[in-house]
Amino acid sequence: MRGGQLDTALLGDWLRADGPLYLKLASALRAAVERGDIPAGTRLPPERTLAQSLQVSRATVVSAYKVLRAEGWLLSRQGSGHVVSHRTQDDARPLLDKELVEGQALNPLMRRHDPGDRGLVDFTASQQSSLGSFLREETTASGDELQALAADAGYQPSGLENLREGVARYLTSQFDLPTTLDQILITSGAQQAIWLTGQLYARHGDNVVLENPTYSGAIDAYRMIGARLSPVPVTADGFDIQALTSLLPALRPRVVFLSPTCHAPTGAVMPEEQRMALIDLVDEHQITTIEDQTMLPLLVDPVAPPPLAALSGSAPVLSVGSLSKIMWPGLRTGWVRAPLPVIEQLTRIKAATDLGGSLVGQHIAARLLGRAEEIRRLRCAQVAESLDVMCECLTRMLPDWTWSRPAGGLSIWIRLPTHGAVEFTQLALLHGVKIVPGPSLSFDGSNDDYIRLQFVQPPELVDLGVRRLAQAWRSYAS
Template identity: 40%
Template sequence: MDRISTERDIVALLGDWASGRGPLYRKLADALTRAVEDGLLLPDDRLPSERGLGEALQVSRATVVAAYQELRGAGLLSSRQGSGTRIASDVKVPRPTADGRVPGGTAMTIFQRLIDGPGELISVAVAAGGAAPELAVTLRELVRDDLDELLSGPGYHPSGLPELREAIADYLTRNGLPTAHDEVVVTTGAHQGLVLTTELYVSQGATVIVETPNWPGCLDVFRSAGARLVTVPLDEEGPEIHTLGTVLRERKPSLLYVMPTYHNPTGVLMSAARRRRIAELAAEHEVPVLEDNAYMTYHPESGVVPAPLAAYAPPGTEMLSLGSLAKAVWGGLRIGWVRGPAEIVQRLSRRKVLADIGSPVIDQALAARLMPRLDRILADRSKELGLQLDHMDALLRNRLPSWRWQRPDGGGALWVELPGVDAMAFAQVAVRHGVDVVPGAVMDPDGGHANHIRLPFTFSPEVLDELVHRLARAWSEIARHGPAPAVQVVV
């Protein structure tokens, strides 16, 4: 059986090959060469036909022909009658170390942008901005008042700095979920909380129920643990309760993963009624639940936000809650947490020791001072974000009137449907116009949502102007001209 089966596999593997300068065919050849050097393509792997790959990448057949020809010349490809184009049998295979990618994972094309560093692209892959102004103020206070005492200890706190655990517990208690300090473990962002929880609950072959669409960074964590992902679609109140009941009954999952406040990428806020039903279902089927409330970007004060899902849990239900300061305060702070039963928090702390012994202390002390002000910080940020959302909304209505979206309840992005267009093909065009778009298919374990994109509005009005301008140009190219010319020299 061929290892590489579809054009889509190759597209995922090439990532944003088309960015940067130089002729397209050369960039394609370089990207294929890198894939071989990285061990992503192996000797005798079959490549798609020139026409097929051209369509998938939204370039002309001639571009692929030229790229393949260059690689044949370099001895990297062989083509034989009836056997198609293959990686040459004698290419040098790298050492059989793991390459760091998750088999079947879809998030790395997004995160690779962070690894490679910033280019000229407007990347809408990661919707993150600078720090809230309170951060600098608070750090100055900390340095003035508490630094010497802070630095006198050994600095290892696998469960988290005691004053931060206390402050997080107070915050959750204020927001409707009574919590004690030993029910909180501090993690490097909510992401690490997800990783540690997965290590406890998800073994090879276990079933995890997830909403769809979903954030690929989370899906890859489950995939990397060997989970089978079973999806539940969303309606405007959260995951569809009927489907959820069926899969809970039939699939005996090890974990149910939901994003009540807010769902990423759709921005849906789970209703109080839906929270109650899900908590009941979880109790009935004895399924542990992980709720992820880290997507707290735009969080309108006007809206009524129910208490965390865990507050609805009948006694004995095993429910864990993820939170984070990344969106409200700053991603670079890397402060997240898991809230759960004290004995589970102990277990998570042991995994935390194994992962990195404990998080840095200065950031934790800083976070402890910020937590009491978090509601105020969120409200201030949301005012600005609401204006950005309005601006984006108006721009899109004006420049891309055929696109369809709903105003999100919260979060940081629009979930946009591109009528009649494959979003992966559109992403290929968009990157050549200077925008790095995340197509819907990488956010759906079943490969659905193929004509959706996630479009963050967390940029300044000037960047939003330029962003929509570029998107409109890409849209007009794909709508009117079809694939790009064979050799597009951009010098």
């Protein structure tokens, strides 16, 4: 609930359920309360307000509220409105941070996958079919090595040694970032790496600077810590370094989180002169900067600008990376690159949460990393082909939408001719296509005139999805 409005994203794909409209709405509201997306004590919107947001009749909302009242989920009193009930007052209940719960509910990755979604074109995630044969080959070839690995005690909080060595070689050879084994901590994807660095450097109430828009997982991680978030604007045209120049001395943030290469979701790449100005700024103020490198391997241009950590020996820059984008998110293999004393502290925090990740998965990831350049070439070819199709379809079918061709990565950031991205997302779903509205990638609820499309899909699905979006847009605009 923000500003007296219920964010319709909390209700999921409620219109696709079976049954009368009011029962579908009651079921979606009930499910959101059960998940904690709408905490007990929340005041729901008046019937007319919610009906306008959902583009249904007021009678539908009245009937849905009536069902929830009868089941004990809702208390309605004259003058007090409709309040979500504490149904079991005597039960122990976890303390839920309302802003955190609502923010996580907007994260596309936190939404449940419905088997009934098979007929949808899903632009909320990219397909990554290029790894299958590599995964089969390396898993099959790992038999004897895995048998030997089973003799290990099974706990390696900093990560499997041969994987750490492989990551160090990968960063050194592929990205001109000289790295040793002792500078690497293996994590459960980049998400855990971001959370761990936040735990080490930021405390509740500390200032943290994030790009706006940014990766939704970073928003969740820093909200979980209780940090105070401040934005640095990013558009498809570039980064606002001047805004960061003003923020650092004024806020003295504990952490700055940036994704300077194939920024998610805009696909922008920070020019080298901006990188030099940024690193000088970070060095001057000695503010810990987390560089998200997860999209770096998916830069289509063969000439990549240098990573931030390669530009200075004294600026406090930590690098976060992952195999999720170049290979497969299911590997859950990420890392932090940092000086040895920092790695030792991060390892202690990580050990307190999981005692170390799966050594079997890490062993297979190490073998795949040995073929990283081969996989990267295939993946970048897939990215370039899909991007060509997406740009052609958008130009042909939606000429009044505004966008810039990203330099790589997985997403394209599109500006709509008008605000209302959240509402349009719901309408697009009715037309059979899933998209992410801009506010889901903005911790302050801004960017409601933007949507994000993950474009790496088979060409026929890209064409079908954009065609459906064009139909939805004509309906919405009228």
